[in-house]
Amino acid sequence: NAGVTQTPKFQxxxxxxxxxLQCAQDMNHEYMSWYRQDPGMGLRLIHYSVGAGITDxxxxxxxxxxxxxxxxxxxxxxxxxAPSQTSVYFCASSYSRGLGEKLFFGSGTQLxxx
Amino acid sequence: ILNVEQSPQSxxxxxxxxxxxxxxxxSSNFYALHWYRWETAKSPEALFVMTLNGDEKKKGRISxxxxxxxxxxxxxxxxxxxxxxxxxLCAPPAGNQFYFGTGTSLTVIP
Numbered sequence: 001n002a003g004v005t006q007t008p009k010f011q012x013x014x015x016x017x018x019x020x021l022q023c024a025q026d027m028n029h030e031y032m033s034w035y036r037q038d039p040g041m042g043l044r045l046i047h048y049s050v051g052a053g054i055t056d057x058x059x060x061x062x063x064x065x066x067x068x069x070x071x072x073x074x075x076x077x078x079x080x081x082a083p084s085q086t087s088v089y090f091c092a093s094s095y096s097r098g099l100g101e102k103l104f105f106g107s108g109t110q111l112x113x114x
Numbered sequence: 115i116l117n118v119e120q121s122p123q124s125x126x127x128x129x130x131x132x133x134x135x136x137x138x139x140x141s142s143n144f145y146a147l148h149w150y151r152w153e154t155a156k157s158p159e160a161l162f163v164m165t166l167n168g169d170e171k172k173k174g175r176i177s178x179x180x181x182x183x184x185x186x187x188x189x190x191x192x193x194x195x196x197x198x199x200x201x202x203l204c205a206p207p208a209g210n211q212f213y214f215g216t217g218t219s220l221t222v223i224p
Contacts, residue, residue, distance in 0.1 A: 031210075033212075042118065042203070042213075042214035042216045042217065043205075043212075043214040044214070045213075048211065050210055056210065090157065090158075100146065100165045103150075103160065103205075104160075105157035105159070107156075
């Protein structure tokens with residue numbers, strides 16, 4: 001059972017480049033989300049989706065774009081990478097958006113923007 | 115942005131010691147709380163999900179309590195073992211969003 005799969009695990013970009021972080025889950029989860037982890041800060045929500053075709057902004061959405069064309073996939077796009085986007089990114093999903101539904105996390109993507 | 119605080123930031127204990135951490139949050143905004151355990155080089159994994167004021171959960175030597183009226187949750191570890199070394203995150207959900215604290219880093223010294 002794969003769970004939540006994130007690719008790539010590591011990425012180095014130059015300022016201004018664009019790229020897509022991939023996230024896929026095979027648990028038929030309705031809710032999917034993207035977080036970034038920075039030193040000294042908690043996981044901060046970038047974007048989330050409560051179902052196919054529905055996305056919304058989290059706490060730190062600027063510079064990122066998402067789409068949810070299928071239940072399984074929730075890619076995160078960096079439109080024009082900036083050094084401030086150097087971070088570790090986690091995708092997480094849950095069965096539904098209910099308060100009692102625990103999150104399942106992917107293995108993370110370490111991104112460096114030079 | 116809703117502020118979720120965890121204390122202490124880090125903790126070193128001897129094997130066999132019992133310990134506890136605190137998660138504080140604005141009581142007017144949150145009615146549930148998740149605890150996650152995050153080991154180095156791994157991903158966070160859910161420990162407990164509590165959705166009622168007064169909820170108490172237990173898994174082996176680890177237990178947690180929730181007080182949404184006063185805005186806090188405690189995580190207890192009885193007889194700490196080296197394999198308990200990890201960062202413990204609390205995350206109260208509100209609406210469709212989770213608000214993670216910065217975590218308590220626990221190191222258990224053999």
